[in-house]
Amino acid sequence: MTFSRRTFLGTAAVTAGLLAAPMVRAQGKPRVVVIGGGAGGATAARYLAKDSQGALDVTLVEPTRTYHTCFFSNLYLGGFRDIGSLGHGYGTLASDYGINVIHDWAVGVDRDAKTVTLAGGSSLPYDRLILSPGIDFVDGAVEGWDVSAQTAMPHAYKGGTQAELLKAQIMAMPQGGTFAMVAPPNPYRCPPGPYERISMVAHLLKETNPTAKILLADPKESFSKQGLFEEGWNRHYAGMVERIGPDFGGANVSVDPQAMTLTIDGDVNDVDVCNVIPAMKAGRIAEIAGITDGNWAPVNAADMSSKMDPNIHVLGDAAAQGDMPKSGFSANSQAKVCANAVRGALTGSTVFPARFANTCWSLIDTNDGVKVGATYEATDEKIAKVDGFVSATGESDELRAATYQESIGWYDGIVADMFG
Amino acid sequence: MRRHLLLLAFMGAASHGIAEVGGDPERGEELFRQCSSCHQVGQGAVDRIGPQLNHIFDRAAGEAEGFRYSAGFERAAAGGLVWTYDTLDSFIENPRVLVSSTRMSFRGIADQQDRDDLLAYLRLFSSSPANIPEAAPTAAAVDHAVAPAVLAIVGDPAYGEYLSGECTACHQASGAATGIPSITNWPTDDFVVAMHAYKEGVRAHPVMQMMAGRLSDEEIAALAAYFESIQ
Numbered sequence: 001m002t003f004s005r006r007t008f009l010g011t012a013a014v015t016a017g018l019l020a021a022p023m024v025r026a027q028g029k030p031r032v033v034v035i036g037g038g039a040g041g042a043t044a045a046r047y048l049a050k051d052s053q054g055a056l057d058v059t060l061v062e063p064t065r066t067y068h069t070c071f072f073s074n075l076y077l078g079g080f081r082d083i084g085s086l087g088h089g090y091g092t093l094a095s096d097y098g099i100n101v102i103h104d105w106a107v108g109v110d111r112d113a114k115t116v117t118l119a120g121g122s123s124l125p126y127d128r129l130i131l132s133p134g135i136d137f138v139d140g141a142v143e144g145w146d147v148s149a150q151t152a153m154p155h156a157y158k159g160g161t162q163a164e165l166l167k168a169q170i171m172a173m174p175q176g177g178t179f180a181m182v183a184p185p186n187p188y189r190c191p192p193g194p195y196e197r198i199s200m201v202a203h204l205l206k207e208t209n210p211t212a213k214i215l216l217a218d219p220k221e222s223f224s225k226q227g228l229f230e231e232g233w234n235r236h237y238a239g240m241v242e243r244i245g246p247d248f249g250g251a252n253v254s255v256d257p258q259a260m261t262l263t264i265d266g267d268v269n270d271v272d273v274c275n276v277i278p279a280m281k282a283g284r285i286a287e288i289a290g291i292t293d294g295n296w297a298p299v300n301a302a303d304m305s306s307k308m309d310p311n312i313h314v315l316g317d318a319a320a321q322g323d324m325p326k327s328g329f330s331a332n333s334q335a336k337v338c339a340n341a342v343r344g345a346l347t348g349s350t351v352f353p354a355r356f357a358n359t360c361w362s363l364i365d366t367n368d369g370v371k372v373g374a375t376y377e378a379t380d381e382k383i384a385k386v387d388g389f390v391s392a393t394g395e396s397d398e399l400r401a402a403t404y405q406e407s408i409g410w411y412d413g414i415v416a417d418m419f420g
Numbered sequence: 421m422r423r424h425l426l427l428l429a430f431m432g433a434a435s436h437g438i439a440e441v442g443g444d445p446e447r448g449e450e451l452f453r454q455c456s457s458c459h460q461v462g463q464g465a466v467d468r469i470g471p472q473l474n475h476i477f478d479r480a481a482g483e484a485e486g487f488r489y490s491a492g493f494e495r496a497a498a499g500g501l502v503w504t505y506d507t508l509d510s511f512i513e514n515p516r517v518l519v520s521s522t523r524m525s526f527r528g529i530a531d532q533q534d535r536d537d538l539l540a541y542l543r544l545f546s547s548s549p550a551n552i553p554e555a556a557p558t559a560a561a562v563d564h565a566v567a568p569a570v571l572a573i574v575g576d577p578a579y580g581e582y583l584s585g586e587c588t589a590c591h592q593a594s595g596a597a598t599g600i601p602s603i604t605n606w607p608t609d610d611f612v613v614a615m616h617a618y619k620e621g622v623r624a625h626p627v628m629q630m631m632a633g634r635l636s637d638e639e640i641a642a643l644a645a646y647f648e649s650i651q
Contacts, residue, residue: 047585329589336585352582355634357589359627373627375634387633389626405527409599413590 029057030346033116033126035106035285037062037090039071040132040315040331042418047339049097055347059100059124061116065089068160070134071328072411074193075363077156077167078200079207086159092420106133109289111309128342131297132315132331133283134158135189138295141279142182143254152257153274156197157189169273170204176211177272180262182253183218187296188280189317189326191224192372196362197275199229202237203365215271216243217264219251224325225362225372231393232364282318296320301378302354303341304334313338322382323374330358332414337378354378361407367397369404443533448541451534458524461545469606470524477546479503481519488605490595492521508542509535521594525601566616571609573641580646583639586631593650604647611644 034045037060045060052058066087075081090101102124108117109129116124137155139146145153156166170179179201183194198216205212214237223229233241244250249265255274262269281287281295291297291306297314298307299321306312315338316331324330337354344351359373374388391403452461458469465472471484482489482497489497496519501507511518512535514528529535584593587603595604603611617623618632619640635643 051581332589333586336582340582340585350578352579355583355586357586357631359590371627373630375630387630389630391626405599407599409597410590412596412598413588413592413600416592416594416596417588 029055030127031057031059031125032128032130032342032346033124034058034060034130034132035062035116036132036134036283036316037064037067037101038069038132038134038316038331039328039414039418040317040335041130042067042090042093043332043335044130044132044313044315044339044342045099046093046097046418046420047336048343049093049099051339051349052343052347054098056343057100058098059102059126060090060093061102061104061106061118061124062090063103063105064160065103068163069328069411069415070157070159070193071190071414073156073159073163074197074200076163077170077197078203078363080200080363080366083160083164088415088419090419096420106285107288109285109312111289111312114311126311127346128311128313129289130313130315130338130342131283131286131289131291131318132335133285133318135280135282135317135326136284138279138281141184142276145182145255145257145276145278149255149257149276152260153255153276155277156275157193157277157280166273166275167204170201171208173205173209173212173272175209176213177209178213178215178269179205179273179275180215180269180271181217181275182255182262182277183216183220183223183250184277185219185251185279187326188277190360191325191327192229192360192362194218194277195223195225195229196364198241199232199237199362199364202233202240205240206237212240214241215262215269216241217250217253217262218243218245219253221246224360225370225390227393228370228391229362229364232368232370236365236368280317282314286314286318293320301381301383303345303351304338305341313342322376322379323385324356324358324376324383325360327358327360328414329360329410330356332417333357356383359410361403361410363404363407367401367404369400369402369407370395371403371407443536443538443540445537445540445544448537448539451529451538452541455526455538461542465545467607468610473542474545476503476508476542477505479546481507490519490521490523492519505539508539512538521596523595523597523602523604525597566613570616570637570641571612573637575608575638575641575643575645577642577645577649579639580642580644583635583643584646587643587647590627604650606644606647608641608644608648611647612640615640615643 032048034041045058048056049058066089068086072081072086076083093099094101105119106116107119114126154162154166156162198214202214244264252265254263255276260271262271262274282292282297286292286297291308291312297318299314299319304313304315306314315334317326333356341351343349356376359371361369361371363369370391372390375386376383377386459473460466460468461473465474467487471487481501481503482493512529515522515524515526590600591603595602615632618628621629
């Protein structure tokens with residue numbers, strides 16, 4: 001059964017009636033509500049529904065009807081994917097897995113009553129709640145920027161329309177213009193993401209605007225796959241990318257979205273496009289639920305349960321879990337551990353020990369793919385790294401091309417694992 | 421000795437009027453090495469990850485007895501696809517163009533001469549002439565010695581299903597393969613051998629070495645049991 005937000009907003013009285021029906025049918029079945037239909041939430045909902053074979057009543061709350069993955073959005077910027085190829089619907093999760101997919105915003109969590117309130121006004125009771133809300137931005141993290149400035153200076157860090165806007169702005173840059181990025185401090189979604197983006201923007205500009213410059217203000221001393229990216233920038237985009245690290249004021253930045261300036265350590269730079277990726281925090285519903293400590297929601301590694309409420313689990317970017325990077329792959333991995341544990345708790349099925357893995361592929365230029373990955377285990381304190389690898393500098397062209405092909409296969413694999 | 425027999429076989433074939441197959445079977449045998457991790461051909465060849473390829477010429481597609489084909493191959497077979505020189509040539513050039521959802525994780529061979537050579541080799545193992553000794557089975561699929569006691573472990577498919585979540589982040593449970601190989605419906609022995617080869621670092625792939633590296637013998641057996649079972 002699928003509800004639309006329009007239904008809720010349009011006819012509240014009828015909606016209440018509609019909502020009552022599945023609850024009566026589901027009476028007696030343990031109820032799991034999943035908030036957020038990305039790599040964590042969609043995977044958790046799918047595995048819960050698939051593996052419980054009807055023993056659980058699974059509801060997935062996600063505002064968008066077509067979910068555009070943030071992962072691979074850089075490849076869209078670079079011209080390697082079209083935006084349509086990154087969009088995915090929830091039809092199969094509803095029709096083939098029997099998941100109640102509700103397209104609405106979750107705006108409240110009553111932990112005592114164990115209910116979730118939706119923007120449409122209705123209330124969803126749960127036995128277990130899984131929050132996978134992704135990220136929001138820390139207010140005031142970049143002086144001069146807030147979300148109201150995201151049209152002039154896009155973050156483009158949640159996929160979809162923001163990515164399209166950023167690409168349109170890059171394509172409209174004057175010849176020889178400047179693309180600027182304000183990179184985020186740790187921890188943030190997709191550690192190699194800003195640097196893959198620099199690579200993809202450089203690739204696009206090299207084709208369309210070869211005299212353009214790229215200015216990167218970075219508050220971090222070092223970053224993910226740094227040696228690989230810097231090697232690639234020298235090799236493919238020599239002279240195009242200027243990175244200003246914290247030693248030279250990269251952490252001391254402000255922007256003026258009206259004037260289109262980026263000020264780094266007092267130096268005012270006129271820029272044509274400014275991609276501001278501010279400091280991040282857990283998606284807002286985690287904070288509303290009262291399960292955050294600082295910017296993130298701390299969890300127990302064994303089952304991704306909140307350290308503040310045993311009936312709530314937190315997946316993916318929003319969770320403070322230990323050593324795993326915030327990535328779609330990590331969220332997908334955590335979702336399967338969580339689904340196994342939640343199903344066990346609610347139906348008595350076997351709970352197997354937690355185990356996690358992550359791999360992140362990045363594209364530097366055509367057929368120049370690299371990757372980093374690790375395996376993880378649950379300890380009493382956190383998710384702890386077991387083993388890992390990273391691509392080496394100086395690898396053969398053939399290996400880099402094979403790595404890129406592999407990343408395409410991974411994309412197809414993970415979206416099949418998320419959306420069925 | 422084997423080389424000698426193959427040469428005889430080719431000469432025999434030529435004398436039976438199929439000399440229009442212009443490839444070099446000796447070179448084709450070398451090219452077949454890239455196929456042999458999944459396919460066997462010759463005396464004693466059996467279905468492994470892919471079907472055995474004896475008598476492939478003029479066989480209807482999807483007809484190897486006892487082999488579980490992908491849905492795409494079943495559709496192609498129902499549509500009347502027959503393996504001739506031309507259809508095999510087109511399939512080997514780019515498997516997914518001919519059979520879109522094949523589990524065959526192979527990019528294809530772009531070079532016409534390479535395809536001719538490979539097909540000349542495969543042609544040796546099809547139909548007449550009679551009384552030509554066949555080559556020994558291709559054993560490259562077993563690229564790593566695994567102790568019989570380890571191979572004999574019967575895995576728990578339920579545990580394997582849980583563990584498979586680590587695989588299906590990349591490998592598609594449907595068996596579809598786009599840049600990352602299909603791992604469904606493999607014979608359990610092949611699966612176990614491959615995973616131990618990664619675990620021991622005999623097969624080179626950093627992600628797979630890492631993933632296999634922490635799997636116990638029982639866990640590998642469980643995964644093999646699960647992936648062998650799913651359709």
